[in-house]
Amino acid sequence: MQTIQGLKLMTMEDADQLNEKENLKLFKKHIGHNLGKMLSMLGFADVIPVRANGMYITLNDGREVLDMTGHVGVLVVGHNHPRIINARRKWAEREGLETWKFFPSPYQAALCHNLSLVFPEDLEVVFFCNSGAEANEGAMKLAEKYAGPGRELIVYTDISFHGKTHATLTVSGSEKHQNHHFNQLENCTMVKYGDINDLRRVIEENMNSKGATRVGTFIVEAIRTEGVVIPDKNYFKEVRELCDQYDIVLIFDEIYTGFGRTGKMFAFEHFEVSPDICSFSKAFGGGKATFAAFITKPWIFNKAYSKMNEATLHSTTYNGYGEEIVSAMETMHIINDENLVSNSEEMGEYLLKRLEEVKNEFPDIVEYVSGIGLLTCIKFKSKTKKMVKLFSNRGGETIDKFITGAIITLLFKKHNILTFTPPHDSSQLLITPSLIINKKQIDFFIESLKEVLSENLWKVGFDYIKKLTPL
Template sequence: MQTVQGYRFLTVEDADAMTEEENLRLFKKHIGQNLGKMLSMLGFADAIPVRAEGMHITLNDGREILDMTGHVGVLVAGHNHPRIIEARRKWGERRGLETWKFFPSPYQGALCHNLSLIFPEDLEIVFFCNSGAEANEGAMKLAQKYAGPERKMVAFTDISFHGKTHATLTVSGSEQHQNHHFNKLENCHMVKYGDFEALRELVESNLIRKGVSRVGTFIVEAIRTEGVVKPDSRYFQQVRQLCDQYDIALIFDEIYTGFGRTGKMFAFEHHGVSPDICSFSKAFGGGKATFAGFITRPSIYNKAYAKMNEATLHSTTYNGYGEEIVSSLEVLQIIQDERLVENSEEMGAYLLHRLEEVQREYSDLVAEVRGVGLLCCIKFKSKTEKLLRMISSTGSEAMEKFVTGAIITKLFQEHNILTFTPPHDSAQLLITPSLIIRKEHVDQFIEALKQVLGSSLWTVGFSYMKKLKG
């Protein structure tokens, strides 16, 4: 420890020397009791990661873990890609300006230029920030300012997640059951995902005058991440036409799906349409920078922020620090050089093929598998649910946790594979590995999953449920 003004601060070396018990105690005390309990239940608190490289995480007990989560889609190029580390090292050694608040940054300009090349049409004006929620906040503010005071209504979909700030929670349909705790934005209206008529009815039932609707914004995911829900492309073509007809700003949220996750650079490319505003994050920082942004058309941005005194109407302190910028410059180059979008398409098809094989072999436990690129999910059903209902008062969500929690734990503890379940559907595993994944990694995961599904989940499942209720 170090003593500074009477305080005994813990150091990196102190953290390195912590036992698993000390680590979990501090986590529960200072970060979250229930979150710590959840990680402990799944077995994730039994060891401490000491190294991460490519597709693997090394624990302090010597185990090498295959990461099939991509750490919630962040790791487009794997853990600690050497080129990103080298780019950041070179930048740090320059002792250059990090906070470009008072000078135009040539590095930001270069990154914006590169983004304008990979986005279609005239999407070319960029705002940088720190997280997906912040990107969506900025995108919605831009759309609202563009639409003007008469057209404040925002349309969003029933299955969606755009963040956990007040505004983004309001338009996150999948959070509706639990966001009653928080204040919501006014004038936000939910429609069914993939239902064009529901959107058209909302727009046209709120006409102010001919050709002008109170609906000024529609925020949507081109492919819904959880459950991998992909509407028919005609839906988004109709949406694009409707937005053009009524001058509605169409926002595509590509926080999770952007930069190759679905086998195309962006998920909206599957539908042959382009947004007016697009938010992005996660993979954009390459797992080394907490970086996000949104991109828009000049016609949208210049109308919204046309006056000199509106130049900073939307801003953030950490608007593209130098090290974040050079990280993302390198990320985009790696995606191109290593053909990661193409690999996502190829390996995603192979992963889905093998998941379908699992579904056929274990149809009593596997309800459904879906996949687009390396955005895949497997949904489980519980053959023991009827019995569990007879002996337990727990609800259906707990029944789902019994199965998925047991599978996640056995994959991790017995097969050294990291998987996760998304926050809004406990019955599924969301499988989003890094885009550098190879066939041998897919095969390792599938064979382990088969062994887990073919074994008894009772012991680990009841242990999980006991901890859940305790």
């Protein structure tokens, strides 16, 4: 058996000494060749970030980059908020128990208490885990166990993303095009997002002779992150009524939208309804800890896991370690003390207004803009006849990717702004900055975007494609 002795293990200091080329080489070898290539094409592999504070990332070439991604929504309080660093430092210096597997943790208890205060009604029983997908897996298992035998059908929506584990992939409507690569969970049915009649149809088509429906669970995003799709005001009221009528467990996935992203603490508040289970992650760890959870009502949890031998029927090793708890605890306090939910609402309105301005100035390039709070997007029209003809062998989606890629690269290289495109629609930028953003930073982003859209994007996109595969 191999021992660790005598191996030339690298240290963090060794990692600090890697130059861009060595870094990319190791990344491609050990993490993913094509992922490395993709990051390299966007210009992100030409540099190494050395610091990150608030809205900015400092690169090893001295540039300060404005982060308009919020790192896929994780950073509500900005990079390295000093209060979180302090809290973590204080916690580490205590050399307290980190793992809390065999003792009831007062820190977990206090965080759960805080969560029960920000969630409505009797949402108060919490399960901690590590990723959004894991939170959704746990939520769906809980719902299935609550619903019981004969009520195993899980309903999800056609435009949705709930994660990339087997179960969460099955219920991610937007991942359908790649799901054929993987095994699917049985007993899952898709309905149209925002269409109450479609949900009613599935419930009624699955009635048994006793008047109960096989549908036990409905999992949905209150606001669909990608493309910022906001259902009709009444939709979720009717969803709630149907779920109550048929005793269906309603799960809201707030993994992207939770903790102020949409200008309210949770996106479901826009619709004046609440779920039976809510999953959340990303923002919860304050950008310093990989943390996730679901919260539910005691009568659901207690019915599902009613027996003594079911106490750990659903569990995970890393749940609620000290570092995670202290990060989440401080994050919630910062959101409260710095009024970040109202800043999200106010700055979101301003950002959307300015994006509308971009749309009006560039009607040939911009298809639509959408936003609520600091969840915003801009979608580009890139499938012009000319481009489709030019790249007919590569397909429209490829063209989208490269035009958006060109915009991302130009923003990064020429204007020191970090942006990204979501995985299911490469013709848009999803703009989800930290909730600490101010007007000046929004103005800088908008003016830079206008400059980029004034460039010959077709040419930049063309050069881009040539770089990937010579024509």
